[in-house]
Amino acid sequence: MAERRVVVTGIGLLTPLGWGVQSHLDALRRGAVGLRAMDEWTRLGLRCRFGGAIDLAAARADTAIAPRRLETMGTLAAQAVLAGEAAIADSGVDPGLLRHESTALILGAGVGSMPAIYEGARLVFAGKARRVRPFSILQGMSSAPSAHVAQAFGIGGRSYTLASACASSAHAIGHAFELIRSGTAARALAGGSEELNVIVAASFEALRTALSSEQDEATRACLPFDARRSGLVLAGGAGLLMLEERRDALERGARVYGEIVGFAANSQADDLVLPEASGEAAARCMRAALASAGVGPSAVRYVNAHGTGTVAGDLAEARALAEVFGLGDDPAGDRDEAATGPWIGSTKGLTGHALGAAGGIETSFCLLMLRHGFLAGMPGFERSEDEMPELRWLRRTRECETDAGVHLSNSFGFGGTNACLVLAGP
């Protein structure tokens, strides 16, 4: 029996760039930057200035879900539910099928809702343990995104939330892909959600070197692979996708964004936070993902890099990319841009880094680019530093054929965890 293939038929996106597929298509083509100054963080004494806040009200305006239900979910799960509702509607999957055990729900999140945990803790330590709301645990638990999405849409198959920090939703999509490919599930709602808040921001700032030091311009706040980069910019958001077995999708005449053709995951035990400087494990993960897809490096047209804008992370990833695509042998001092190999870009300069939601958001971006024939550039990018391998940097948005090669989407997380997805056009 031929191996089952997995296509994406629905996308729900809520990011600092906007709400819904069309607004993201427009923003990605324009190279819009969705970051803004976070005055509350400044007032509370944080040094990082910029964040990628989302407009939850815009998404709430479109929903059929009662305001009370959204309020009691908390922001983290509400984002997932709203993006999930959009992805389901976009896919055209019969809502009745969601109740079937063949429908899985696999989400990712970096942390549960910290404000919910904080509010409960604040009451406890004020001697008001009996005032803790019953929703505290249901918002704060790690599985809040999948729990609330499952309840909202009556998911009948397996449902859980995976956690692997910034790779969470890439792992979730990869796992869902494997479930469908193996015949365990017929379809899956997959992706992730992450809530942006000052507690997470302060926790990242405590790492001292993780966050961008830019104070003035949102367009310079996050500069992946650029020599001037100073750190990542935290963001919130959600990206959920409807994955279906390809034959089922074609039989019902579904619109197909593209296909998930490969996935791999691995780890390195080097440092809890810092990437392995050589990028060797990341390179192995990319190669394994390409092998899973049955293609070689030359088939890759575009890499949506993890590229968060940290000094160490981007350098390690560039080394890994150079290793995989055979571009690491340029003579020292030759700063000519690589003329061959895949285009290398990161969309985090536009969206910021939505941590556990990043994989869902960026997989969606890759599929939109594949379907609509363009590659989203890095408008802030000027040049990388001398130590960084010179790759084929995607400075400006380019139009391209829809059937030209596959896309590789990288996600790496704290704890040395890596996930790579390979995506093909419709």
Added chain:
Amino acid sequence: MAPPSEPASAPGGAREQVLDRIRSELAAMQLEVPETLRLDTRLADDLSLTSLDAVDLVLALEDAFEIELEDDDVASFETVADVVDAVLRQQAAAAGDGGEPAPGDAENRSPDSGAESSAPGSG
């Protein structure tokens, strides 16, 4: 439908005050409140309150009336009257009369409303 039962010992004013407060707290919780919230209005069937919503309502009422309701009472709430009774009972207890149940209580409880029926599920 049976006429709404009322705790006979509670002064009408006190009962109305609790009912008004329930009405305003339900509205604050963004729940749809019928124009005439009656004592026999059912929390789950008529107001679509989940067991967790009911606990949220209890928290608000506890704050408003400076009382604390018994967990067993909360778990067995089925109608608005159950909530009103529980509040009045605790108010009476707080006022120092020993918290004896109001005479109407027995009629307001459904016979099968045990803690198991509305307690949060596992997990």
